């Protein structure tokens with residue numbers, strides 16, 4: 550007989566807590582499980598979780614994009630850490646920063662070189678609408694050149710905002726929402742490259 554511990558807990562399960570029962574949720578008994586889905590949904594799910602962005606930074610927003618891919622924000626959690634130097638190996642273009650009129654044909658050419666299916670995120674006020682640069686040298690929204698799937702506001706948008714926009718793009722892909730219409734094809738306009746060739 551010892552001395553009773555005055556601090557001994559008197560109740561280990563609260564009144565509103567469901568007592569835990571040991572329950573086997575999954576029994577390995579050798580039987581094959583059944584999963585029903587559609588092939589298109591499976592493909593869309595795979596695509597949304599393995600987006601490869603093309604390395605394409607235009608201005609200060611690109612610094613935030615770079616930090617999104619670094620260890621603190623870690624875009625690889627969503628399967629998109631493989632920034633490709635070649636557009637032929639990429640399926641996502643993050644337009645990070647203001648796009649000058651001179652750069653517009655280059656941006657379009659890189660977009661055209663990406664294989665289908667492909668998506669575009671417009672990152673920041675400058676890329677989305679020209680931002681503070683309301684002048685003749687800056688494209689007033691890259692959706693005049695390429696079809697933009699997700700716009701991210703801010704100057705600059707934080708890495709968290711880019712991740713949120715990225716998650717929204719993943720949701721659109723999983724739900725099978727198509728790209729917006731191509732602005733150049735819709736308008737019938739042509740961009741002329743730096744050495745005069747039509748794009």
Ligand code: SF4
Nearest residue numbers: 609610673675704705
């Ligand atoms: S939105 Fe702001 S941070 Fe981004 S490119 Fe424009 S000025 Fe730079």
